Amino acid sequence: MASSDAEPGFRERLSKLAGIKSLRGTKLPAELERLQRQLDRLTEEETEEEVWERVLLARDEDRPYTLDYVARIFGEFFELHGDRGRDDDSAIVAGLGTLDGKTVALIGQQKGRDLKERVARNFGMAYPEGYRKAMRVMELADRHSFPVLTLVDTPGAYPGVAAEQHGQGGAIARSQAVMARLGVPTVAVVIGEGGSGGAVALALADKVLMQENAMYSVISPEGCASILWRDASQAQKAAAAFKPDAAHCLELEVIDGIVPEPAGGAHTDHDLAAELLREAVTSAFAELEHVSPDDLRRARRAKFRAMGVLA
Amino acid sequence: MASSDAEPGFRERLSKLAGIKSLRGTKLPAELERLQRQLDRLTEEETEEEVWERVLLARDEDRPYTLDYVARIFGEFFELHGDRGRDDDSAIVAGLGTLDGKTVALIGQQKGRDLKERVARNFGMAYPEGYRKAMRVMELADRHSFPVLTLVDTPGAYPGVAAEQHGQGGAIARSQAVMARLGVPTVAVVIGEGGSGGAVALALADKVLMQENAMYSVISPEGCASILWRDASQAQKAAAAFKPDAAHCLELEVIDGIVPEPAGGAHTDHDLAAELLREAVTSAFAELEHVSPDDLRRARRAKFRAMGVLA
């Protein structure tokens, strides 16, 4: 569904993405070629089924989660806990680690691998306390000039009574405001579900990437279907209508690049998925390396300032 | 008990205090003369009874509280509520108002006038949420270059289970750290009880003043007595030993000036007490008016850096 207007920007950014990667000497040209072929398909219409397949992949229970990537791409990782106020929300993990020998601050939503962990981590749905932990770690990173990497993977911020009483909306707003103010390079990668405000709270970054089979959306397909079609079972139809897949997000200039996954999806090979993620992230940080804090802020705000399509 | 070392600095600052006030054309030379006479007495030894009398005055139930001063010295006052997290702690009030036509941010502990208000305001003993409200209002002031006035009047931060669970120690530490970072002029006045950490949380200011009959202490006389004398009834003896009165605080270079009160104490004439407070505060702000943010921070930190007496 690429409109003819969006097309040039899209093509350009795809080739830029490819360019960066070869420049950095990617060892995985096969993955990139496959991604290129997939993106080519966008000029044709994607079917409802194809979009839905990606939604299912984004939610696959065997998909690597934040800590799976942390274990594979970071050295010397040290997890940081607590919001310094009331709680330690384990739906969001944060810490310091080394990437290419440099210290980076990591913040990411974390779903659970088994039922017990899922409950403990609230299925990756953070309370305001989780966003407050994220903010204080961002400020720590800013103080020490550590780049910030966020990994986004949440159905959404938790919609509960206590979460509202603790200020869910304000916390999401302020987390974005902190990201807009940071003087350090920031990269966000949507690695699974990028669900609405709960996702964008961690995604106001210099470079926003999506994994090939991740989704990023204003509402879940089920939620959209139950409101617009008054029938949650129309989720597949809804997903096709609002297009939460990476290719369309790139087309709409909402993201800056797509991170390839192993053939069949990230869940088929965690190590390879992590290696592809590591390459994309280090490439993105390399681009931001010598930019001054003021220029980082300016470019970051200008990028989001430009988002939207007017008649 | 002024040591010969402290004497010159003390005298110097007293005359500086007098100098500022006459420069600004004080209409109340009688009050100032009276204060001068009292300070002269310091070269003689103050008796246990004289120190204790001040403790009783500092705690007098008819003494003006923060909001009594706010009503008398501020124009256009607008109270700000909430810590943007969990609560609105009414042991600390905050707001914006005009002083000499300029907008100033006010933060102060507030005891209650009657029993009901006392309970509602927890006798002026803040929870961490109160300090978090203070911090966010300080940051608002910094953002808009509003000077900050704090009025200190608390027996101490509240020592309760929930207060500890919500991070009382960390909140007091961080409130000071925020004050040390502010790029706007800050004036703190101890207007009653300046009780320990709960007081100093709001008193890391460019100019720290005390009202003539206020007290400022590391522990309450009763607490000190029960620990050192193992007998809380020895409070009078303890107070004489650790000297929480304004004159001794000035002597020890812990405060920058003393605000005169009406004869007999601030409780005898709220209007006059407020007028004397207003004069002292506007004088203090006038001295800081054209200092750059960096110079404010530098001088403020250097002042506290120098506090303490070594052998």
Place this chain on the structure above:
Amino acid sequence: MSSTPQGIDVSIEDKRVVAEQPPAKGHPNTCPGCGSHYRDDELVKHLRMCPHCGHHFPVRALERIAQLLDEGTFIEECADLRSADPLGFFDLRPYVERLAEAETSTGLGDAMVTGGGRIEGSACRLAVMDFAFMGGSMGSVVGEKFARACESATAAGVPLVSIAASGGARMQEGILALMQLPKTVCAVDELHDAGCALISVMTHPTTGGLLASFASLGDVLLAEPGALMSFAGPRVVQQTTKEKLPEDFGRAEQNLRFGHIDAIVPRGELRPTIARLLRLFGSCGQL
């Protein structure tokens, strides 16, 4: 209570705002609080507050501006901005059809009106939402208008006053609607860097994406009595948690108690309150 039948379709996190209210007694001018019925001119005269029980009826954007501004001082900006349909979105009806219908029924180009004016003599910029236009949902036009209002306030060196009334992001614009959150957040950060204030007023309802972006970032946060201010709507929360919701769930009163707003201001005091805040924050550059 709402005069916008399509409102229910477009709010996201809080899709049943209207359903949470006592069922409308037939006519939008009938008070859901006490059942009194008023002529429209009576309600206008009383700032759309029920003279009997104090219930706050919804206020359309232009009427709100008339309530707040010194007469004759309003100059609208960006009135010509219109939504595109970047997704070619089609649910039960095409998005372009919904847009056209909303424009016809409201006389507005989108769910926000922006411009400049004076309140008790103090200059400011305004960004006022209109719930009647697709439930006050935020899409590209609302985001763009808000960002331009920030820039206009910065250029004039005056505070920006925002009046929110919104069900959330406009899902017909998909991910681009979500991007209006960071877009408006960046605009507030720029406004603040220029030393200008944002005074944010939340009216019933301010939910979802609005609460999770610029509406929560005001230097001062005010709310009208009873206004629902929640990220997730009561129905979604109830379905998710199976809990019985507290009676004032998400209302302004609860938000004040929990420390999220500075004050609840009845509509009759809103103009003098904002005027006082404009004087306190003053000008921050050339006028």
Place this chain on the structure above:
Amino acid sequence: MSSTPQGIDVSIEDKRVVAEQPPAKGHPNTCPGCGSHYRDDELVKHLRMCPHCGHHFPVRALERIAQLLDEGTFIEECADLRSADPLGFFDLRPYVERLAEAETSTGLGDAMVTGGGRIEGSACRLAVMDFAFMGGSMGSVVGEKFARACESATAAGVPLVSIAASGGARMQEGILALMQLPKTVCAVDELHDAGCALISVMTHPTTGGLLASFASLGDVLLAEPGALMSFAGPRVVQQTTKEKLPEDFGRAEQNLRFGHIDAIVPRGELRPTIARLLRLFGSCGQL
């Protein structure tokens, strides 16, 4: 459990730390956790953790430094600083007498030892408190030593590691003791402005003025298992609120649960953990 009988006199907000423990079984080398008794060299070898039940015995400052630093790398700074007696303080005994006795019994000039060294090869500065010196109370010397340690770390461009063990401010120095809170807070702000990290470790007990100043301002906050970390001590809280205190009131475990610290680190893992953090924060200027 404590070998410092005068400790009970000087902590302020938490004056009965010792009394809250199970009563000492006669000898400081008898484990209050399981009753096992050890020779001093056995305890030293086990970093003063009970090999049987894991109880963490108190560690004196110089022994702590030996546990943490690469052998032979410690260079002490400011060892000559001594307290004055600005108030001529006299309670049951004169302050100067208490000071002299503490120096004799501990061999230290005051309750904090500072200096530079290396941990797994990474350079840092250290500020280590000794509870045996008047209950680790903070007066002018502790404040001054901490401030100078910040300045030394800044000059060297290395992180500062602080190990806290304190009952609070030293009331014999009156208001000047309280002023060590803002003094050390300002020192941390200067350290941070220079880009250097503060790694703060809290050991049993870290209460009162310490917790309300520099100890809470670390970029990373670590605690030993079971360490009491409270602003007000359990006894004061109990007297004030008349509540039954939760079993782990104020302990490190509770503080972790409530979001106040990053990690609880058993003493055996402290050296490698700090070493990792030193590598992560790296150098921030010349070495």
